[in-house]
Amino acid sequence: MHWLYLHFPRLQLDLFEQLHPEQTGPTVVIDGTDNTVCQLSAAALTAGIKPGMGLAEITAIHAQTCIIEYAANSENCQLEQLATTLYAIASDIVCVASNGIAINLSPLELYYQGLDNFMALCKRSLTVRQVHFHYGSGATIEIARVLARSHFDRVESEPSLALNHLKNCSLQATELPSKEKEQLNRIGIRTLGQLIALPLDEIGKRFNNQIITYLLAIKGVKQPPYSLFHPRKVFSQYLELPYAVESAPRLSRYIAIVLANNCAYLQKRNLATDTLQFELQQREHDNLMFKVNAGTPHHHLSEWQMLIDLKLEQLKLDSPVTSLTLTCDQLVEFDPENLSLLQSSYSRHAENMLLGKLLARLGSDSVKTVEQVNEHRQDYVVQQACALHKAPACSEANGLQPVWLMVQPQPLTEQTQIVYGPERVHTGWWDDHPVKRDYFLALTGKGQRLWVYRDDQQHWYVHGYFG
């Protein structure tokens, strides 16, 4: 077997730099368990900050350093996205820890007619994603990993050649626990070559089985089992925000990242969706969930972004948002509309896009078609106005009907002249909402045509207007 290992030393920082390109000063990521630097930007390196430094040291060196807390969840999600991207060019992929991807090169050498072709493609795919990485190769994942963490950045044509380079790698690049590394340093063993040279049974007397298993893998004797990566059947991505966001429209730039991944996921599979579900984790309140619906399933980034921006304008946050999750599980096959060349410019797609915009900004109940209601009580005609769906053609007329109805009839207070009526409506005794009214068409002095009624107490009300 021949494995390639890609080591991503600063995934969280890479994402931060993508989201905030205007941030040019020193930036570090702090491990919350011991408050030491685990990732740092080029500007931070230039300023003299080193990995492992504490907060006090950092601020003493450069007071304006931007500090971000390490989030393993966020890195895991980024790694999953990278693995999904690489899945398009390689099949046997293993995600290792939160910052490494191993790829089995053995089947790819034949497929790509040489490892150089594959490596060029791999580097280009990762460069597009704007992530820093180092790589190495070997007979086992552990060998490749040590070389990658030592910044070897070369793929040998034969796995056995990697063993020669392994000997000069520092113990710091291995996965040995810190305590064991310190122990070995004290007795003068600082490189992997020195460690491998020791007899295994002597090492076994002083260290536990975990170390022995690791050394066997390093020597290429036996590799522990790993599960291969498979992309999810539905899209879901979690994103930790570098800062807590208080205003919903400001979430747009962060949502754009996960949305781009979602659209790429859909396009590669020739899928589309008309619903995106978002979950916002708020600092002091429960998670806020909302959906964005489009009028028609599609996978176009710009159109989705516009609908999401419309939704965010109306969204109110209870407290600052610290992270978000996008889930897209309602997938259909993408079926674009075929338009005739000679047809007029009207298309159902335009109609559906309009519908999506209206629903996103005004709410899911804002757009309705009209269907005849089998009800003589005008109050219930208004309440039963149907939700959006294809309206059936109406079969029969329903007598004289005003254009506009008042949800709540108002007492008639102005002088009017009755010009038509009465039409008696006496119904509803079976459902405890009886109505007994005499409806008239009345005319005001200004020519307004009112739909008025007189109830059984002889009170007069205005119920509608003729448009």
Add this chain to the structure above:
Amino acid sequence: MSASISSLIKHPLVFRGRDHRHSADGSELRLPFGQTNLDKACAGGVPASGVLSIRALAGQGELQLLNNVLLQKAGTQKRIIWLPNRLQLNPNWMCQTPYQQQSWVVNTPNEADALWACEQAIRSQACCCIVIYLAQVEPKAARRLQVLARQYDCLVVLVHPGNRSPGALPVNIDMALSFDMRQWFVDLHRVTGAWPQQHIAIEHPLPASNDAIVNAFRQFSSNDVTAIHEVS
């Protein structure tokens, strides 16, 4: 200065380069109201694209007046968007119209959202006509809708009371309905391709009346043989 320019612009023979909606013989496509006096005053009717502003109170029958125009527009089979104000559109009335199936009713929480929805509907090119009701209209908003509606070949019918919009709006037709002693009139504050006119008499019949019953009683109550009831 702007007053003199506006009267110059209103001259029917002044051609504006942006006006490009024309029929085959070079004249602009217009949709007649179906009323001779009014169509003549409007140089043939309502321009097929642009804004038609109607100043009318609730219940003055503005949609009845526009019925012919809406029917012609509905022939394109594109959507008709209704943006009501405070009142609810009666589904049973809509079902009696020929354009029920192509109509969408969009409810908005405020007038700013209504204007936004109108603008989006115009830009989508999925709509042939938009009927929007507002409490008041700013000339700037009306102008914006006019430009968009002309550009995207859409008819926008803007209905408002008119009491808070002094002066003519910068649209194709700005008209007001008025009622005076049983006769209806239309005042044209602005018409593209024609001069403004006041007091144009129109026929605006009631949707229904008891006239047939009253006439029957009058006819038969005078004869002692056929009289059944007295009519007061």
